[in-house]
Amino acid sequence: MPGKNSIVIKLVLVITLCSSLIFAVTLGYNYYRSRILLVKELEGNAHNLALSLVNRVETELSSVTKVTEGVARSLETGRYSESELLSLIRITVEQNPKIYGSGVAFEPYAFRAASRLYAPYYYREKGKITFSRLEDSYKFVPYLYWDWYQIPRELGALEWSEPYFDEGAGNTAMSTCSVPFYGESRGARRLKGIVTADISLNSLTELVSSVKILKTGYAALISRNGMVLAHPLKAAVMNESFFSIAEARNDLSLRELGKKMVKGESGFILYRSLVGVRSWMYYAPIRSTGWTLAVVFPEAELLENVTRLSLTMALMGLAGILLLTLAVISIARSITKPLRSLAAATHLMSSGNFDLELPLVCSNDEVGLLTRDFQVMKESLKEYIKNLTETTAAKERIQSELNVATDIQASLLPRIFPAFPNRPEFDIFASMDPAKEVGGDFYDFFFIDDNNLCFLIADVAGKGVPAALYMMVAKTLLKSEGQRLGDPGQILSCVNTILAADNDSCMFATVFCAILDTRNGEVRFANAGHNPPLTLNSDGIRYLTLKPGFVVGPAEDMNYETERLTLQPGDTLFLYTDGVTEATNVADELYGEPRLLAALQCGPKEDVTALIHHVRAEVTRHADGAPQSDDVTMVALKYRGVAA
Amino acid sequence: MLLILLLCAVTAPAAESPLKKASLMPLWSPQAQFAGYYVALDKGIYARHGIDLKILKAGAGHSPAQTVKDGRADFAVLWLTTALQHRSAGVKLVNVAQMVQKSSMMLISKKTSGIKTVADMNGKKVGLWGGDLSIPPRALFAKQGVKVREVTQSGTVNLFLRGGIDVTSAMWYNEYHSILNAGVDPEELNVLSLSEQGANFPEDGIYTLEKSLRKDPLLATAFVAASLEGWRYAFDHPDEALDIVIKYMREAELPANRIHQKWMLDRMRDLIMPGTAQGAPGLLREQDYWAVAGELRKAGLIRDYPDYGIFTGRANAGEK
Secondary structure, three states: OOHHHOHHHHHHHHHHHHHHHHHHHHHHHHHHHHHHHHHHHHHHHHHHHHHHHHHHHHHHHHHHHHHHHHHHHHHHHOOOOHHHHHHHHHHHHHHOOOOOEEEEEEOOOOOOOOOOOOOEEEEEEOOEEEEEEHHHHOOOOOHHHOHHHHHHHHHOOOEEOOOEEOOOOOOOEEEEEEEEEEEEEOOEEEEEEEEEEEEEHHHHHHHHHOOOEOOOEEEEEEOOOOEEEEOOOHHHOOOOEHHHHHHHHOOHHHHHHHHHHHOOOOEEEEEEOOOOOEEEEEEEEEOOOOEEEEEEEEHHHHOHHHHHHHHHHHHHHHHHHHHHHHHHHHHHHHHHHHHHHHHHHHHHHHOOOOOOOOOOOOOOOHHHHHHHHHHHHHHHHHHHHHHHHHHHHHHHHHHHHHHHHHHHHHHHOOOOOOOOOOOOOEEEEEEEEOOOOOOOEEEEEEEOOOOEEEEEEEEEOOOHHHHHHHHHHHHHHHHHHHHHHOOHHHHHHHHHHHHHHOOOOOOOEEEEEEEEEOOOOEEEEEEEEOOOOEEEEOOEEEEOOOOOOOOEOOOOOOOOOOEEEEOOOOOEEEEEOHHHHOOEOOOOOEOHHHHHHHHHHHOOOOOHHHHHHHHHHHHHHHHOOOOOOOOEEEEEEEEOOOOO | OHHHHHHHHHOOOOOOOOOEEEEEEOOOOOOHHHHHHHHHHHOOHHHHOOEEEEEOOOOOOOOHHHHHHOOOOOEEEEEHHHHHHHHHOOOOEEEEEEOOOOOOEEEEEEHHHOOOOOHHHOOOEEEEEOHHHHHHHHHHHHHHOOOOEEEEEOOOOHHHHOOOOOEEEEEOOOHHHHHHOOOOOHHHEEEEEHHHOOOOOOOEEEEEEHHHHHHOHHHHHHHHHHHHHHHHHHHHOHHHHHHHHHHHHHHOOOOOOHHHHHHHHHHHHHHHHHHHHOOOOOOOOHHHHHHHHHHHHHOOOOOOOOOHHHHOOOHHHHHO
16 A cells, blocks of 8 residues: 555645745735735824824814913003902913913912912802902912922023823813013013813813724824823823833833923834733823824724735635645546555555456556556466476476486496405406486496406597487497407407497597406406596506497497506506595695596595595586586596405 | 741731721822722722721821821821821821832923933922922922922912923823823933932821820731721732722712823832842831931931931830
């Protein structure tokens, strides 16, 4: 099973993730840009809204300022009796609905020498204009020490007071516009008193509070000291200042903001409002009083539409991505379906089942091509395996036949040792190891009569079956001719003549043939191109010197001379084929004659069986696992003499 | 010694005998400057000490010294300087406890005015409160031979903020904070503390008339013990203390800014607790008394002053 590495899952993952990423980035950028645009637009709107509010407040204030200044100027220019003064103040209040109360407060003894303080005051109380004398109303602190009197007095200029609760006179929260007026006294310009006009803070804050911004946005008014004058947070009005709130919240940035406000700066900022909501605020100064007007837009409400749009887009995008994922899954599945069925088929095929049918593919795409190639490959493999099976069967048959041939060949050579247990005059031992199943080497020994033992060794040129067949013929001929003729030279000549007669394939063999007279140890022998045997006696080991003789087989009418040699009791004759000396090891080194001589030298000389086994073992040791390239054949005959 | 002696006498009888009626007039309208008294009243500490206390309305137009003199109040919170002046004028006031052991008064100017020392104030417009509260700065100016243009200042700091005066009198626990919370940073101000200018006059103390003390010394002792306990409770439970103070402020229809009252309570702790740490809570130290009295007479603000023992009511027991 492909599991989590399957093409479908990979495709779905990659495509879904990529498209989600692209969508998220797009959406995020869109939100970000919209926000910037919105905030930019808001700044303009907030600026305009704040300025229009500032203007409305300023208009109210400036009308009061003008009236107050007018009264002060007229008091400076004209002389007023007490009743004229009172009616002037009363008319001022009556004709200016914006003015809550108005009065003229004189410096000590400035109105008349008889009384120290004089401050008539008219104000609105329950819709009626009421008269009061400030020098009497203020029971505890004389009017001389109220901010509305003292500050313009000390500064000598018009002053709007910090809003205050006028306990004793107006009995309401108000701000007072105070204008000092002067008179001549002994040639010097001297302060005579202060003209005041109050505005009720309520009328102003109502104007500001009536402004509705979004859902919970608002406009606020802050005094010159940072005191909250108008704010939805009613508990803070006239009680908390921007700075006390900053201190309570331990918010230095709020304090810095408050400082900018009371300095008369304007600005547009994102901050945490006094009600604790992240908001945009535009603030602008009201110049005449030093107050600050602020319009506050809660950020969440401001961005509500953008947020909602983004949310809708996000939902749509999500649905789209879901749809895309489904589409990708279905396409990927349809693409990989033939692949999967092909994979399932080839999976079975890999276990050796070539007979099943591959899925039928009509498409001309890569999968179709792949399937067709698999089909061809399957057929080729099937054909190949069929051939291989047949070949193997044939080979096995040949092999079994060869095995039989090996057995036959082996059975042809005398294999039972000791071969002549009742002939103590000599010992004989022989071995033949074919390089292949059947070999071209052979040996033989047999009595021609009671006293003469014929023994021979031969090596047919070539190896394998042809050599074996030739060997069969040669061996049979040698045995039959040996028993008939009894002379090695004649035997070889005869056999050569017979072999050469029908030798179209120009096969040939080397033969060393000898006859031992067991009574005296005389050996007659003839050689047909075979390598010379070795004699082992008390003097040592030496090669038998032979007259040259041509190999048997290729040419007719060859003469082979019989030679003689007498073995003393204890002498050994060692016959071998070139398979012994030409045995090679992995380094392609020949075993060679020196090694053979050395092996014979140290080998057990008494027992021919042991001697041959020793030599064979030495040769095998030399070969060291290298494959045997030629048949290895040895014959050893030890003459013991006739028992006395 | 007297305190301890009398303290032992009052601890028990609260429950059995009916509560003694007594009244207190603080120096000013309810605020954290008097948190200890309001807390002791509200938490029933006075009642536990056998006193049914009434705290009288105070503030502008009310003179605690005059009220005590007239017998309309048993106790008053007064500054030491005020008490000495009234004593010099013949009102037999006795200090039964000294709460604020040092001066917390300041002379504040804007850095831009370039006033760095008291001497720099020569010829400048300096805001002084009317009445007894102007005694310490006047004594300081007299001592340093500085002539200032005195301007009577009101309860607000606006005259100073608008530049109507160059220097303003301010209490560390009150006006100084009001100036900061009008958006002026400490770095923009030059602040001269009277305590560092050789006019370290202990402020709030509890006073009663000599004859009242003689009539019922146990009442005074119980009152002082309860007041001290009230202060300790207020400092240990500042939030609760502020709640109580603000409750009384609202009853008096005063604007109550909690963070301002918190500042005030914190500063009162700084001013009252050092005395407690020195093992003499509520005790007027003799050397302080002589120093302040001497300064005031030198400055010509009082003619004479009684012996320390008489002023603190300790001599009475011995004399009689």
